[in-house]
Amino acid sequence: MALYSAFFLVELLGIIIAVLCAIYVYFKYVAFDYWSSRNVVSYETIVPFGSMWPVFSVKYSMGEFFRDAYLKFKKNPFFGVYTFHKPALVINDPDIIRLVLTKDFTHFHDRGVYSEEKIDPLSAHLFAVPGAKWKYLRTKFSPTFTSSKMKQMFFTVKDCSETLAAFVADKAKNSELVEVKDLVARFSTDVIASTAFGLDCKSIENPDVEFRKMGRKAFATRPLTNFLSLFAPFILKTFRMPVTDKDVTKFFISAFKETVEYRQANNIVRKDFMDLIMQLMNKGYVKNDDELKPAQSSALDSERITMMEGAAQAFVFWLAGFETSSSTVTHCLYELALHQDLQDKVADEINTVLQELGGVSYDSVKAMPYLAKVVDETLRKYPSVPILNRECTKEFQLPGTGLRIEKGTALVIPVLGIQSDPDIYPEPEKFDPERFNEENVASRHQYTYLPFGEGPRNCIGMRFGLVQTKVAIISLLSKYRFKPGPNLKVPMVMDKGNLVHCPDSNGIVLRIEER
Numbered sequence: 001m002a003l004y005s006a007f008f009l010v011e012l013l014g015i016i017i018a019v020l021c022a023i024y025v026y027f028k029y030v031a032f033d034y035w036s037s038r039n040v041v042s043y044e045t046i047v048p049f050g051s052m053w054p055v056f057s058v059k060y061s062m063g064e065f066f067r068d069a070y071l072k073f074k075k076n077p078f079f080g081v082y083t084f085h086k087p088a089l090v091i092n093d094p095d096i097i098r099l100v101l102t103k104d105f106t107h108f109h110d111r112g113v114y115s116e117e118k119i120d121p122l123s124a125h126l127f128a129v130p131g132a133k134w135k136y137l138r139t140k141f142s143p144t145f146t147s148s149k150m151k152q153m154f155f156t157v158k159d160c161s162e163t164l165a166a167f168v169a170d171k172a173k174n175s176e177l178v179e180v181k182d183l184v185a186r187f188s189t190d191v192i193a194s195t196a197f198g199l200d201c202k203s204i205e206n207p208d209v210e211f212r213k214m215g216r217k218a219f220a221t222r223p224l225t226n227f228l229s230l231f232a233p234f235i236l237k238t239f240r241m242p243v244t245d246k247d248v249t250k251f252f253i254s255a256f257k258e259t260v261e262y263r264q265a266n267n268i269v270r271k272d273f274m275d276l277i278m279q280l281m282n283k284g285y286v287k288n289d290d291e292l293k294p295a296q297s298s299a300l301d302s303e304r305i306t307m308m309e310g311a312a313q314a315f316v317f318w319l320a321g322f323e324t325s326s327s328t329v330t331h332c333l334y335e336l337a338l339h340q341d342l343q344d345k346v347a348d349e350i351n352t353v354l355q356e357l358g359g360v361s362y363d364s365v366k367a368m369p370y371l372a373k374v375v376d377e378t379l380r381k382y383p384s385v386p387i388l389n390r391e392c393t394k395e396f397q398l399p400g401t402g403l404r405i406e407k408g409t410a411l412v413i414p415v416l417g418i419q420s421d422p423d424i425y426p427e428p429e430k431f432d433p434e435r436f437n438e439e440n441v442a443s444r445h446q447y448t449y450l451p452f453g454e455g456p457r458n459c460i461g462m463r464f465g466l467v468q469t470k471v472a473i474i475s476l477l478s479k480y481r482f483k484p485g486p487n488l489k490v491p492m493v494m495d496k497g498n499l500v501h502c503p504d505s506n507g508i509v510l511r512i513e514e515r
Helices: 002-029 062-073 093-105 132-144 147-167 169-173 179-198 210-218 223-231 233-238 246-266 272-283 307-338 341-357 362-366 369-381 438-443 461-475
Strands: 080-085 086-091 178-181 388-391 410-413 479-484 509-514
Touching: 002 509, 062 086, 062 223, 086 132, 093 246, 093 388, 093 410, 132 147, 132 272, 132 307, 147 169, 147 179, 147 362, 147 369, 169 509, 178 179, 179 210, 179 246, 179 272, 179 307, 179 461, 210 246, 210 307, 223 233, 223 438, 246 272, 246 509, 272 307, 307 341, 307 369, 307 461, 307 479, 307 509, 341 388, 341 461, 341 479, 369 461, 461 479
Parallel strands: 086 410
Antiparallel strands: 080 086, 178 509, 388 410, 479 509
């Protein structure tokens, strides 16, 4: 019996070794031959991770990996990488980026990222859904982000910013240290909780409220899941794994439903994003400002979105608005603390405009050109979304090359890499708002600055995100000065396991003083 068991174990070991050898040969000489067989240079590979071992090992964040890969291969218009056995094409040339994002958008209209409504209902949002579903939702939600709708929601943002400024008043009076990443995240939480969910959660004063707790849980760093959601969603779908934490899903769906039902039962109308979603649920369209006719006229007007579709869009509005705004404000205050001359210049502009126009308003925010440059430069150096994903949905012959991009091929646009290119932005590590004066902007290719993407699938909430960011900065710099804390890291240390380009868990500690 013992002899039989030994033979069995030897045979089993031989089978395992044979299978592993076969897998190795397949990856090394079949899968990883995809780009070389098409005369495309590619990043080095490790079986079975493909090119992505630096990301899997959390040595680099996603943005840092593609930045360094871009800088290595930037003389090529594109290069190949592999996610496990699947090839992906990284686009360096801004003219080709223009084709992918705009001119030939019909060949690349999907992101190719995780979206599985039955497994993860909150993943069926505008950012992730493919094809016809995306077109349907984009058409429905575009009227909710017009300038007039932004003006209506502006007062909520302003109220939250005043709460933020008042909360740090005593800290500034005593010249205390503040961790600005968490502080600004609480401001963003209050703004989005109010506009998207109709909740006054007061997380600025109380960081342990349930909405803030669930927000932290939603953004908890899960490197493997985050990576698979972008580059190998088929694995998550195969094993029926949701990207959104189950407790987070339950909380946000419940919060959304309760707000909808309360407003309907009590005939409550507020000028916020929740009200616009409810219009789409009740009527199928968003009213024009004269409130007499739909904001659009098409066959889609009669189709109402479902409760779950509304919840998913409110959730992604929260995700996108929260992270883009809070990260950008944090990065901006960090740079201005290191460059006191720039901080004084933008603070002087802020206070001059506020005095001339009678305080913070939608129009006064738009009347601050230097602040706009400062925010643009912040997004250049620290784009919250460091890469853009696309998927080829219809075979495409790349003009001027011999490359035919097959249907289903993933494409990556290395935003952080392009915006860190010294040939495009000299001394890219230097924080210089004058990169965004009219002359410098006109001298650069439009598709070398992509913090919100470009084309039909750009960030639909860009204007709201920028307003939220600027109002937070205005509320703080109009009254307070920020200086580096004693242990501030220069350069900033980024979170290696996060899809978003943001500081690590140690945060950003600055000293705040009265101005």
